[in-house]
Amino acid sequence: MPETQSKYYLLDTNILLHEPLAFLNFEEHHVVIPMVVLEELDNIKDRHKDVSREARVAIRSLENALKDATPEQILAGVPLAAMQGAHHAQGTLSIFPDYQLKQSDSALNLHENDHRIIQAALELQKQHSKAKVVLVTKDINMRLKAKGAGVKLVEDYRTDQLIDDIRFLSKGFVEVEGDFWDGVGEVTSVQEGRETFHEVERSVLPAVFRNQYIVDQSETFAAKVVGYDNQFVRLHDLGFERMMSYKAWGIHPKNIYQAMALNALLDPNIDLVILTGPAGSGKTLLALAAALEQVVEQGIYEKIIVTRNTPEIAESIGYLPGTEEEKMAPWLAAITDSLEVLHKHDESMESSMNYIMNKANIQFKSLNFMRGRSIQNAIVLLDESQNLTASQLKTIITRCGQGTKIICSGNLAQIDSYYLTAVTSGLTYIVERFKDYPGSATINLNGVVRSNLAQYAEENL
DSSP: OTTTTOEEEEHHHHHHOOOTTTGSTTTTTEEEEEEEHHHHHHHHHOTTTTTTHHHHHHHHHHHHHEEEOOHHHHHHHHOOSSSTOOOOOOOOOEOOOOOGOOGGGSSSTTHHHHHHHHHHHHHHHHTTTSEEEEEEEHHHHHHHHHHHHOOOOEEEOOOOOSSSSGGGGGOSSESSOOOOOGGGSSEEEEEETTTTEEETTTSSSSSOOOTTTEEEESSEEEEEEEEEOOSEEEEEEEEHHHTTTTOOOOOSSSHHHHHHHHHHOOTTTTTTEEEOOOTTTSHHHHHHHHIIEEEEIOSOSSEEEEEEEETTTHHHHGSSOOOOOHHHGGGGGHHHHHHHTTTTTTTSSHHHHHHHHHHEEEEOOGGGTTTTTBBOOOOEEEEEEGGGGGGHHHHHHTBBBTTTTEEEEEEEOOOOOOTTTTTHHHHHHHHHHHHTTTTEEEEESSSSOSSSHHHHHHHHO
């Protein structure tokens, strides 16, 4: 490939933690890994347990790609085409020896790892002056420093980023102004048993997907998209008042958004329910109430597995006393709080909760429990999933076997992970990837129902 056409992509450590096989996604171009990135991965795999698996996968994959190469070939660039799984990678992979960089040649303090990576990009610019050298990092501050230091091309990693602005994320429903029927021309309605279905022209709802809810502001119409083609959209008429009368484990919806969520949560044909929304919108409470209803009352599932992302837990869980459930308890307080709300009117709340915990076979599990398992006939509640990467969520979802329903909930405004933003969160990724899958539904729970104080804080702080 001529030097003027080739590109050199220098990857920061956070790219490989975000997606361990990211180095295979640059097609025919050259991928360069600075030596300091390997040092950071080696450190992270033992000390930072929340992303240790990603670090180990990245190290093994890099070793697999370079294992048969000589030191000279690794510095020059090893072709990726022959690597298993590298279907689109036709470029090369090389290691940049940044340990050879001299402090006297740089204005940056090379004792800092970020500065060594930036200086490596500057050295590549010198070596390949006719090619494009791109530093790829998810660290916003590092992108600013790199440009200030003279790196001409600096980019975020966007291969798995499906939207550029979180405001464009699918909410899972369409709110129609006024009365829905005022904007509908010809319609065909069919009665199937007790259920009513309508076929409206596609021009009325031009951008729809399966299991998307349609509600109007006049609070008279509520339906769900069950099919569509180029001409018509098929709607299942759910009835606004009927949806507001839903009940699960004694819980009634407080608004139409919660009603839509309950409809999806209680639908046995929907295997994946994604609940997004602000703190206090009822995500965890609704998920737990629906799970108890379907396990204890309806007997559809055999157990409830509760888990969540816990950045601190992997480093400390082994030293905490008690069983796995007891160790997980501090990080699953939101679930136990919701259980208390669901049983606060019982004469003996503690004994009632213990009875339900056993009756519903509620299990609190560490996220590591999900890997390598096949979960059957269960409801999996995955709380705080905004802090997971796309690859982590894929690992969990692919563990779900026959008869299992998974409920992912999270608030994209409260991301604790250093490596993620709202648009790169795994929660955002699965919302977009699964939005037209017939076995999934997404609901954004607008409005805070926890308290007036919580609502004011959400809206004004």
